[in-house]
Amino acid sequence: MHTIARALVVSAVGALLVAAAPSPTADLRGYSTDAAKVERDWEMKFRAIPAPDSLREYMRRLSARPHHVGSAYDKDNAAWILAKFKGFGLDARIETFDVLFPTPKERVVELVAPTKFVAKLQEPPVPGDATSGQQAEQLPTYNAYSIDGDVTAPLVYVNYGVPADYERLERIGVSVKGAIVIARYFGSWRGIKPKVAAEHGAVGCIIYSDPRDDGYAQGEVYPQGPWRPKDGVQRGSVMDMPLYPGDPLTPGIGATKDAKRLPVSEAPTITKIPVLPISYGDAQPLLAALRGRVAPAEWRGALGITYRVGPGPARVHLRVKSDWGLKTLYDVIARIPGAVAPDEWVVRGNHHDAWVNGAEDPISGLVPLLEEARAYGQLLKQGWKPRRTIIYAAWDGEEPALLGSTEWVEAHADELAAKAVAYLNSDTNNRGYLNVGGSHSLENFINDVARDIEDPETKLTVWKRAQLRAIADATSADARQEARQRADVRIDALGSGSDFTPFLQHVGVATLNLGFGGEGGGGIYHSIYDDFKWFTTFDDTSFVYGRALAQTVGTAVMRLADAEILPYQFTGLAETVTKYAKEVEKLAKDKQDEIRERNRELDEGLFTATADPREPDVPPAREELPPFLNFAPLDNATDALTRAAERYEKALGRAQAGGGSTLAKPDAQTVNAALLRSERALTSAAGLPRRPWYRHEVYAPGFYTGYGVKTLPGVREAIEQKSWAEGDAQIGATGKALQAMADVINRAAEQLEKVAP
């Protein structure tokens, strides 16, 4: 969780206006005083229920055997979760989808010259860790959705394999055309690496875990410590998810039995070149066999070798072949019907599938969800009647491609668009600080929730601890001042990497993604060592952060479900979007300055003069100076958004003043119908350029970062890719969405003003 300067908001809004507007009561946003009292009582009861011992036992059961998509234990876990939900007294069922999920049949990585070495591609069991020996059920180490292929070519080391790395290679005169690249994990989402490699002409891609990033350089390796051992491999999907996630054969529609499917050969999200992941044990002989230029200092990992770039003389043979059959997904869905507004839904989810045993990923996030459901079962028996419908989901198939959530969202898209108030996601959970990403209309709301949760280590509220972390992390006096003075700790914008993506970015449901983390750490991600033994030895061993997550998310779900007026706040959103607008405007200017400077340096002969003749660099290409873009539509829209947000804030303040009995009136509650559509307004029917599945105009995963977010993505990526005409067009599209959001907010304000003039 990161922080906002209320100071900024105040200065933008003007002190007069803030002073004039009656501020909302110190109590719960969207609640009359009476309703807030009742709510707080139920929340307190709720937070007393989640128990570390339950969390531990759920984890023991769910991570007892490998449970990837298509495995027996995946289905078995789904049935067990269903039984649990039912046992808690909730209405629950399983929804199934049939999706393309390749599993490996043949895998080869071998050095064929100058010496011979065959990669092991196998994680050995660890004595004393029982589940690490379940080899018959484990998925082999591989990258799902790699195309089949068999190539032999010279090797080139490309660092993290992101676009900037290829620019660097070009400057030192190294091409990957016809080569197999070896990239290290980290620096981008893994699926970006083969995508960018293929764009540069590579014929194969190997991804390895360097010990600098999550192996022995970080600390003792498993089983002595939590970090990645020599033969540990990170599995993972390499599908082109920035294009669209979910089943590659059914973009935009649910992968039901009889859905119309693309042929596999036409699925655009499968990689263009074969890919396999390897351990640093397997990578070392390959990297050590490279010659050519010594890798730039920041490219060097922690293997005891000279990192070189190649190409060659190392030649590598890479072979991948998969079983491309359809597999069945089991989404487990529980429902608590709303007593007052059953057609307003609060949805909460966490996936249940894993790459192998997945104690940390995803079971550490799933078990708090189960405790929340158990607690709700108890509250319901005690008479709690949530105003809105609550839906709890344990998704299948997140690991391969957000399959279970995406297909469910696509299958229920119209209903969600009409009814969804919010989606609350979690995935893994560790020790430390509450990290929140999501829609900025919920930033103030989740800050208030965080003020009510106790951090198990420091006994401060998790809000206070997050704020102090933000102060400690601030890198300038201004940033520190903001962290201290802003009422709310800033939340992150969301890119991708978990099941929130279809909700937020396809349908436009206001979303929060929550989890604790920042302390401890490890290197077992997507390996056979991510298991019960590892988690209970090195991570949240007493499950107190599991309880804190259940308390946080469970409270948030209840408070959203019970509010008389949906507790969105738009001034923080407007301030944040305005900040993004300033960023893209600066980005455009920086591009101009950068290209102007580079061209000048070319004129001066700088690159030739500063090249060492024994290690010659290639001067960069001259580029045309970028035009000025017309940012007025964006500036006008953020201005309109700011005014609408202030108007709504003032209207809500009036409605909530003096006990807020106004809020209880049915008239006031009609405003919820407008509010429900607010996040939807930020989407466009056309979606983003070249990836229409992504419809949100404020948040998207980067086309070249994968999980990493791009805010105002249409505009930002056009500028980054130097597509100036598209930049101008996207400023228009983005401005339109922001203007639509302002209109929705104005409508809500107007309705509120009528009931509380």
Add this chain to the structure above:
Amino acid sequence: MHTIARALVVSAVGALLVAAAPSPTADLRGYSTDAAKVERDWEMKFRAIPAPDSLREYMRRLSARPHHVGSAYDKDNAAWILAKFKGFGLDARIETFDVLFPTPKERVVELVAPTKFVAKLQEPPVPGDATSGQQAEQLPTYNAYSIDGDVTAPLVYVNYGVPADYERLERIGVSVKGAIVIARYFGSWRGIKPKVAAEHGAVGCIIYSDPRDDGYAQGEVYPQGPWRPKDGVQRGSVMDMPLYPGDPLTPGIGATKDAKRLPVSEAPTITKIPVLPISYGDAQPLLAALRGRVAPAEWRGALGITYRVGPGPARVHLRVKSDWGLKTLYDVIARIPGAVAPDEWVVRGNHHDAWVNGAEDPISGLVPLLEEARAYGQLLKQGWKPRRTIIYAAWDGEEPALLGSTEWVEAHADELAAKAVAYLNSDTNNRGYLNVGGSHSLENFINDVARDIEDPETKLTVWKRAQLRAIADATSADARQEARQRADVRIDALGSGSDFTPFLQHVGVATLNLGFGGEGGGGIYHSIYDDFKWFTTFDDTSFVYGRALAQTVGTAVMRLADAEILPYQFTGLAETVTKYAKEVEKLAKDKQDEIRERNRELDEGLFTATADPREPDVPPAREELPPFLNFAPLDNATDALTRAAERYEKALGRAQAGGGSTLAKPDAQTVNAALLRSERALTSAAGLPRRPWYRHEVYAPGFYTGYGVKTLPGVREAIEQKSWAEGDAQIGATGKALQAMADVINRAAEQLEKVAP
């Protein structure tokens, strides 16, 4: 060589004044047009003489056997150099001094727990490299001026072992009291490491070469490549040279036969704890045996291990015992008497002693000096008559402690103070860019010389190439603009690390230190592998940069020796010193801000809240808020200096206008007597606090950096060390020196104004 913005000078001076003042002719500063023409002819003849083949043959001879202080070949080399000088037709002699120089008798580093390992402490010969096998004559691997000692204690890894590293250790609750520390080379001059370790209570110090810094992480190791092999060790002095360099027994006076000497036990510059250097082959088992906290990310080297801090369980036994006898130094001094002003001296030097064979350090710098001398011998025969006396020196004993230069300067201090115009130093020489450090009164002068020298790789002038490098290295648009627009490329301020120190910082002789570098690189520094084979395989293999250095320094010496008016320029100095004054003022403010912020964070409980209970950090201590210092004396002095510099510049411009025949008048030349004293004015009789040997108020090696310069050292170090009262006093002392400099410059200007009103 780094760059100034003439733009800054212009804006400070005011455009009017610049426009009104007749600018010096485009020809040579301090020369009438006629004299300049003659000078240029001689310089052109000079630059045609230095020959790569001569350089190669000198190097082959001088590096043929180990030639450290006290060795047979050191003395033999001195005799050979003497014969060369004489053979060139120069008057030359050897001056001797007797100094304390310890050589090792016993050396032990061993791990005694939890396992046993005995460090090899030996560099193996390399097949195909004949001189690497001269083991009988090689000095063993050791750190000179380590006190004798025999200690066994737990080991602690302290990164580079600089003060900031100990602050970090304190934050993680690790003390070195009673421990042996292991520090890696780099990050500071090596002598700082045992000094700071002892201040923190350590009982021994091991210094090792991590492969990240100059071993296999950088590139292929010797003999396959230029970098440090597994068993390569960096020898070197650890004397407390920031206190005073030279013979520890004769501070401030020449170590002549009958000089009064301190007893060894009272020599303050010998280390307080025993020290030995080791290779990374020897370091690996020691570091791998450490437990305790994992080292911070930036502390981790390139060994394939988890770097941990300790203390222990590794226990180490360290034993050092030396032979503490006196050894004889052989300084070879050649002299070309001045035809017009024999009592104005231009001194040029490079040392001849090495740690072992020393092809790079120092022979690559010494052989251009010999070629300069050979060329002068030829010019003299052709009738060249330098106006001033030129002194060429090949110093002995630089490696242990700048012994030969310091003792010579101390022995001739009065004469140098009366007569020295400038000292020009070199040490090693490599490929790449002309790097210049020195007195800013010579910045403009050396820039003009650099405009006349051709870079052998690019055929640009070395000035142009240095300017383009400065543009490429600039990290901001402002810095780039300065690099482009300033007439002169900035030169560095000098700290220490070579023979210029006694000239500049003890006597106050205007100094330049010159060398090419920045391309290639290697890890043979102070090892047996720094030899002819290595140099001629990996470094300036065709000796064209050796020739370029001879051309550069030789031209500078001639141009200083022949100028009618000494070619100092003070406006650049004034601008630079003003910049330093702004820096120390900002430093004082930053210290206040930093302490205020930290105290506030302590009040907030930030450190406790953000500490991981499984790896607890210790909150820093609360500190008193620093007072405001009175910087007025410094500001007034820099202002006076600026005005004096502008006045002199204007007066010189007038004198040099219209052919500058004025300069040829004896009246005008009396100004040289004043100018000669200009750098001396920047020294104080009292010297710096706690180290009176260092008298220069603008440049000194840092008390805690060693070689690294501290500008305005009295003021800067008082602020860094939070000695506020001393800070105020040092502002006064520094202001006084700058004011004295302004007075000298005003006197010179006044004299010039009289002859050219």
